[in-house]
Amino acid sequence: MTRAAPLARFNPAQPGARGMKIAATGLLVAMAATYFTARAFEPAYPWLAWVKAFAEAGMVGGLADWFAVTALFRHPLGLPIPHTAIIPRNKDRIGEALANFLKSNFLIAPVVARRMRKLDLAAAAGRFLQAPQGEENRIRQGASRLIADIFEGLDDERLGGLVKTSIATRVRKMEVAPVLGGALASAINEERHVPMLEAAIRWTARALDANEGLIRDMVKKRTNWVLKLAGVDTRIGDSVIEGMRKLTVEMHTDPAHPVRVKIEQALADLANDLQRNPETQARVEEWKNQLLDNRSVGLWMDALWERAREAVIKAARNPDAALAGKLGEVLKSMGQSLEKDERIRAAINQFARRAVAGLAASYGSSIVTLVSDTIRSWDAQTITDRLESAVGRDLQYIRINGTLVGGSVGLLLHAFDTL
Structure with missing residues (x-):
């Protein structure tokens, strides 16, 4: 060496x-x-x-x-x-003895876990989050500057590409059809689809009023010249428009209207197919992949990443503003929960003990070797x-x-x- x-x-x-x-x-x-x-x-x-x-x-x-x-x-x-x-x-022997002392008394998983049982990290974190303004200011500002410097110093194009690739990979691996089907079924069961359906009916009525002349022209083009001479095309156009207007009004006012019932049944069938029909799920997956491959979606994700990055840097450069108002109240509420809720505190402390004990089990021998090699050198x-x-x-x-x-x-x- x-x-x-x-x-x-x-x-x-x-x-x-x-x-x-x-x-x-x-x-x-x-x-x-x-x-x-x-x-x-x-x-x-x-x-x-x-x-x-x-x-x-x-x-x-x-x-x-x-x-x-x-x-x-x-x-x-x-x-x-x-x-x-x-x-x-005897410096080499001293180094070995010191390393063995560290290993036996500090870097063995059971010893670390036993010592950490005396520590209440969750309560300490809760007190920190509830600290009056100014006590944690230096730590918060230092961490914020570090975050801002990291986001500004990293290669934006490479980091953005990494983020987009990670998101796209996760979306490609995720089967979205069952998720969409479950969400649609839950909305139907809780009747959260009704406002959307009524909004669609109102939109159809407005579209009918806005395109009345276009509908009359379409009827006139498809009517033969004999009927045109008799003026029947005008009456047919009036009937079509009046019938469609009446249909939209009835669908809006009558929840049990047959057309409306059929639409709701079609939505229920779609929710069921999204969750259980392999052919429907395959079509949705194909549409999903085509959407991810679309260049416009890539540009949208670029813009989304850039806005998110700028927001993080802006918040990090002004930590007091970022932690003020509702966010500050949320953090204080979290601190109170950590300090008072024994169940949450026990779960967090247990996780911390296991994490540190796992690090000791995985890297304790490496630390011991580092100590002995350093003293030997x-x-x-x-x-x-x-x-x-x-x-x-x-x-x-x-x-x-x-x-x-x-x-x-x-x-x-x-x-x-x-x-």
Whole structure:
């Protein structure tokens, strides 16, 4: 595997760690100075034996802890003493241990599911949707800008073609005849077809009035010259027009009119054929494919996509306007439902648990491998600096405590020996 370049190296002597290191080293030097001073003046001042005992034990404890802390990260004084520079020599094993820890405690599906049972994501989403205006403004504006930039940055022609192809493919795969038949049958059962039928009758009456002259001309053209001489063609035209006008009026006023009943029966038969007749369904599918292949439909879908794209960009560029008014009320209502409806909240949380647990089961091993490979690719100095930077301050506290505890123990031993 290609060796990765070292990451930006941390400075182990950060302000806090540097100060603690100076304090620990200074305390050790002070213990040494105190020891030698007390030893020099002890003959003249016997009570300095207590000070010497404290300083001597503190110096030993400080030196021991300095050696232990230094041995974790490097060779003390640069000497290749066995079992020192522990972290640089064992970085690969540390990486494996860290990766296994992540896998065992975080990236196993049952563990993830168990931990996520404590999280109520649905309620959190509900509170976010109900948040007063301004609290979620930054997130909303950032997401809106991202959406707008994506739609503006993508190749419009290619993206539009992809959308149209996807829609056309889905429509081609869908059998529209049973859907149309079911919709028509439902409309007939609920009598929702009656307003459309009456509108068609009214349209026929208006069309008859508007084309009365055309009907008379058609009758006159189809009447022989003998009848024309007798003026019968005019009376025939009047009769035809009057009969059709009477028919439309009767159909409009009489729901049980025979012609109207036949039309309704024809609609019911059509609904039945659309749902059950293979020949009718085949004809509808053929018409559907011809319609999708029509160039005018393609141009209409182009215009529809362009309007939708412009609407999305416009709304994303002005998220406050898009989420104002009724849409904002809808989102707030959704938030209230998420927070108060336990059934909906439980369903959403269960879906989230399963989704995250599925991701852990599918990609947990890959994440573990990534962690171990990344640590293995670091050079020894990089990982040493990273760990020392993270815990260096506490390690210097260990040196200070070791010095003071050692001195206290030395003082107790001197007291035991004296008394």
